[in-house]
Amino acid sequence: MLDLFTPMPADAQSANRAAYRQFIFDRDGQPDFAMRTLSRREEGMRRYTRPLSTLREIDRSLFHEEYPRLKPRRTLSREALLLMTLVKINAAEAYGVERTLHLATQRAQSGPDEVELLLHIEESYHTRILLSTALLYGIELQEPFRPASSLRTLIAAIAHAPELVARALTFAGEIVGTITFLNVLDATREILRHDPELRDAIEERVLEVLTDEIGHISFNRMVLGPAGVASARLVLPIVAEAVARTMPVLGLLGVKTHSDDAAFISTSSRLPEVVRKAAFVA
Ligand SMILES: [Fe+2]
């Protein structure tokens, strides 16, 4: 059971942190901090470059034309909107990771362990996994999408905020991200129900990312005390609104980033069985 808003007792934190560190090593393999790679994740990435039985059709020139825009100007099919969402959804996290990598590296040297740095590396796999969706349509995207400048400013401000504030906002961001991914998963199942092979290939990617995100939520709750958890809960609607505003493609697809407090509380019951079994929950 994923309990989002109950702070973890201080005496349980270090044991849980050690257990999570071991979980990451088991799941991800050996880290190479200089290359920012994880051995098992590298092996796993190979399956995402494997083509499907056929290349899926999409209006590629329209996709390339609309991709750099915050909000598409021309009408896109639901399938194209889904693809646009998948390749852009990790943009804020990718940018956040870029801005805080040096802090995570410092903390890995001076703090209790390298867990935070490992999470940063996991995020770079999220970007790669989600970008690989485009390959199924014959579109190659190498770089993560750059978020809107207003969002970049917000992320940079969070990165340099006092640690408690930064952590509370990061925790809120992980929760909103997870709910958004769950909603994207529902959209994938609905939009691609005519194409089970493609649907399964995309589902596999989203489920892999979701599994990591549950660990990230658990970790952030672990390191935040009662004040941090309470602050995160307060800012959740603001973070959800910010994500929706800065990623209008989500709205076009009908994907919500948040509805109400109950939506956050029910996150745990919405987790697919495969995620529940594979994720680190504390
Ligand atoms: Fe992520």
Ligand SMILES: [Fe+2]
């Ligand atoms: Fe995350």
